[in-house]
Amino acid sequence: MKFNQSARFLKDELQKSLEKVKESFGLFKKEGIKNYEIKELLEDIEKGLGNYASKIDKLIQFDEEKYTIVQFLNEVLKLEYNGIWDYNMYASSIKDPVLAGDLKKFGASEGMHALLVANMVKKLGGTPQFNPPEYRKKKKLSVKEMLEEHKKGEIEAIELLERGMKKFSDPEFQYFIGKIRLDEQEHLKEVEKLLKEYKDLQAMIDATDYRWRDDYAGDEKDRPWIE
Ligand SMILES: [Fe+2]
Ligand SMILES: [Fe+2]
Incomplete structure (x- = not known):
């Protein structure tokens, strides 16, 4: 630089x-x-x-490593935001309250990650980038397809976090990212379990007219990625 x-x-x-x-x-x-x-x-x-x-x-001291860590964390933030968005979108369109509850739980967990990551970016002197996912328009798909989508998302997140853990050696960073990775691995396991055990994988979901409210993460002041 x-x-x-x-x-x-x-x-x-x-x-x-x-x-x-x-x-x-x-x-x-x-x-x-x-x-x-x-x-x-x-x-x-x-x-x-x-x-x-x-x-x-x-x-x-806000050196190149910190700069690239901030860039990396903003990539993570993007995936977290996709997760929050998708989990909540489907949760609000699914009739089965148990499955909807599971999805909401995942969405809340991604919300917590987004908050932690955004705070870490700020702590490093960077600016959290809010990259909202494209608005998901009318979408019809089966529960199975929806869960497959989530499985892909979790794998993508795990792979990204692992790349970060290989690239950056700072112990505080390793610990921070490692904890989020554990959560994503847990999500992946649960999504896979649902894919095996859910009673009606062919049921159709109609995610229409979806408006997402981000009430998962407390007050507005707790959502530093929203300018
Ligand atoms: Fe996450
Ligand atoms: Fe996740």
Whole structure:
């Protein structure tokens, strides 16, 4: 990233100037110059430059790895949002209250993930990207097809999270992503179980006129990905 290069250069230059100020200050004392104004000025410059150098150093710490982690987390966020959307959409169109309840439960879990991921993005200094899935228009499909769709979504999420775990070594990140992956693996197992055991896989779902309300994640302030 060009910015990081430039910021590092700036930091080095500040550091060099700071050394020059110290050198001047040393000479000022050594040569017994009695000018209080110069002394004060040198002290001010030293303090100011030291302050800038340490501030820019902190900025640089938002480095390339963090930048790519934020990009990655925003990819995760996109999948979570697809999950929230789809699970809730089908839950609201399914007549069987038990199956609808299961789907709602998955949707709530994806909502929790979205919240955690968005907060992590913010913690890293990034901006959570809200990428709403395309509006799902009128759609007719069987329970089996719907569950197959979810199975694909869960696998996609697990694969993405595993790629992230391989790519980024930060222990806090590993732990964070690892926990979400465990949930997705659990979802996958449950969806597979439903695919084997659900009593009427051929029943048709008519997901029409669907309007999603995101009441799963508490107050609006708890949904940082919505601007
Ligand atoms: Fe999730
Ligand atoms: Fe999931």
